[in-house]
Amino acid sequence: MIRDDIKAAQIAAMKAGDKESRATIGLIQSAIKNRDIEMRGTDVTDDNALVIDVLQKMVKQRRESIDMYRKGGREELAAAEEAEVAVIERFLPAQMSEEETRNAIEVIKIETGASGMKDMGKVMAELKSRHGAELDMSKASGLVKAALAG
Known part of the structure; x- marks a missing residue:
């Protein structure tokens, strides 16, 4: 613990x-x-x-x-x-790299069928539930926006 x-x-x-x-x-x-x-x-x-x-x-x-x-x-x-x-x-779990974060976002995007900015909340919620401990959610937010916009 x-x-x-x-x-x-x-x-x-x-x-x-x-x-x-x-x-x-x-x-x-x-x-x-x-x-x-x-x-x-x-x-x-x-x-x-x-x-x-x-x-x-x-x-x-x-x-x-x-x-x-x-x-x-x-x-x-x-x-x-x-x-x-x-x-x-020192007490936080190792943080995911930007590449690992992008991969996790892509997996969630495919699994949830997210296709545009309207799905951002759904993707962010799933990302937080799966990887919240090892992610800076404010940085992840920008990556999710980029993934859904592009």
Whole structure:
């Protein structure tokens, strides 16, 4: 389970005196705890999916911050965010390459009979259900548009 990996990494970071990793892992644990509180009373069948969703949102937020910091000329803040992204991504499953993503989209397009932009929602939903953990859905969205338009 990813939660166990995160706890083990927290302990390892403490023992190694790695303050940056320890701080980021603390943020991860806090975000997961907040999601657990939000999900109280609901039946969570796949804990790893919940944790992956939290981690992906954290990475997305940091990438947006990096972009804003760079536009504002704050390279040191962008570098700090990039360091956090590197720590968070250690716990995410390996991401599909662009080629693998295109292939997955083609398979789904054929299976669902998708032929145009009107089918984008159907293709995106199927892509997320099959490969959501190993895909950046915002990047996949552009590839789906290209596949359905062309």
